[in-house]
Amino acid sequence: MTVQLANNATSRLASSISSTDTTISVQPGDGAKYPTLTAGDTFPVTLLKSDGQLEICRCTARSGDVLTVLRAQEGTTGKSFAAGDRVEVRLTKGTWDQKFSEAMSHVFLTAPTNANTLIADNKFYTWMAGTVVTGGSNWPPYGGGVGAGFMDVRWISGDIIYQRVTLLANGKKPRVFDRFGNGTTWDAWKMASSLDDVDFRPTASAGDVFIDGEGFYRWNGSTYVKSDLSYSSLAALVSGVAAAMGPNQTTQDVGAGRAAGVSYVNSTARPIMVLVQATTTQTGGNLYATIGGVICQRSYIGATGSKVALQITVPPGVAYRIDAISSNIDMWIEYR
Template sequence: MAKQLWLNNFDTDLTGVVKALPDTGSPATELGYGIIQLSGAAGTVLPALTDGNWFLLTLFSMSGGLETNLEIVRVTAVDTTSGSETRLTVQRAQEGTTARTYAIGDKVSLRMTAGSATNMLQGSDNLAGLADTAAARTNLGAEAAITSGTTAQYWRGDKTWRDFAADVRAAVLTGLSTATNAAVVATDSVLAAIGKLQKQFTDHFGAGGTAHSNAVAGGAAGFMTGSDKTKLDSVASGATANSSDATLLARANHTGGQAISTVTGLQAALDGTEPSITAGTTAQYWRGDKTWRDFATDVRAAVLTGLSTATSTVADATDTVLSAIGKLQAQVSLRALIASPSFTGTATFQGVRETFITANTGTAYTVANTAGSILNLTLTGNCTFTYPTPASGGQFTLLLAQDATGGRTATWPATVRWPGGTAPTITGTASRTDVISFVSDGTYWLGFVGGQNFTRA
């Protein structure tokens, strides 16, 4: 399980600039944003990160002897391969802090944070009662210890070890028919062949389909041994046949009684018999816990063990049945949501959040409001904007920020109309932000200022 790692008294300086905003579409791997630089010596003392482990660092500047401009980052990888420097892969703005800009020489420290302390307290509460095994399992939500079975068994839903081969064989032989004793042919299924052979054995038929000949004369071995034939030959001609089974078994034809105690082992045998079992159905089997269970359901549950939905590629003729089922389920699970759904009547939503796009403008920027309705843009040059064709009801908002240089200008499309016919003067101060919104009447983009000269650093 991934865990947070610690190191005592780790403090060092940044050897590379760190930006508050990424300049590329891959911020996680962007040097100076998702990857920060320390000295090569720092990498020799930092803990190695494997199995998803991480540690937290605090970045800050010093001003007049005071720590300022603090940001917490989560370190997920340490790269020391260059030798001359250490590169850390980080997740910015952790525990409610904001991604900020740092210069070479600003400080880096591994220290306790509020989030780390909270996680430790919660973990301690969950482990209360560990001195008692049963209480610990309850607190941790763990299953009681399971005694090991054998490699020939499987753990069934009633939490008992079952013989896998015996249960599967019983399921596979469902539907076996012994109605015919014809010879097995190459076109028979395995189940049909077993049924024919069982019928032949039951009826004492040979492989050729004809009855064995009668026992031969003279005592030679035939269908029975010679000694058995000698016994039959000794039966006198005209001997009286035994009464029928029905007559012999009828209680009325017998008189008197016999005490149970006079029959060796009878009382013990009767004491160990099972009470009468209420009949189930032909689709059920009598399980070890003395309940009727649906046989097909239990077998299917065992057969699907090992099903994987890790890939959604198209099933093909080389797949196993289990593999094909897993691929189909993955395809269904990954099916895209309906694009641009339309609602009638009143639709109520909770927790709706508009799409938020962050980018640098350069000297030209095209707004495609299919990509997002709130655009967090940094002017990195005098920018000419291009807007999509006005469509009734369309709208978007620009959070327009000056870069660290400031003084950048904006040129608006001809389809934009402003209050009083005059475009606003955007704030030119470095790192300050104006909020400007646009809504379409189907012909023009109507622009209005929501606020100016915001400070977000």
């Protein structure tokens, strides 16, 4: 339950009310001055007569200009009020006390504790002794030793509670776990931090876990094992990319060092792309390419003076040759 406030929210009763009426109407159009409430929210209302007599109420719902209220709050008594009496949002002691209680407060734990009971809103729980966790229940499935730690609790809505637990161990990265619940049933704890020690892997499924220097670990039904996203597989992927066409390669004009009918070898560690263009000297002129001793591509056959071209990809360490039939090569480009 959250207390809402609004600046300068004041109006007058549109009609008289008895000492027990629980709905009051303010002047037409003035309802918008008052806070908009969601489920569980309230705001304080002070009813004030012209002679100074007052009553403190608590508004639990507002529909337009009509307020639903709890009467006679904070030690005041129910009174009858006349049309025209004032209806104001005031910061009362009870409101202040509730607002203060909604601010985060600290609780120090010393005894073994059931984590399911730590559900007070805006509470900050801390402990020095690991027995609070190791001797308690419903804590995250931590691995390795446990010492001091702390937990934050938040109410997301009226029936959704969020817990975040941080477990500490000397010389190790803090282990952080999250979960949601309603105070009765809870989701499984999920690990929200990485680890720096493989021996500190959770003892039950808590989502994928990243371990520094190791990579990702995944629950296999009985323990955490290195997943396909481990450092070794990532290294293999990087190695594969490094061996592929593209990275650190450039387009080069190698025509001065190439000639038709001569075999060359791709001496690089990556595939290369070869593009050759020629001008035919008679009808039927063309180009054809041989890779690894196999004729693999032929250009179209052109009339005299036509431009013919072909493009091939040559694997690393493989020999290749371009033959020019009734044509003169005038461009030889390699992407290598």
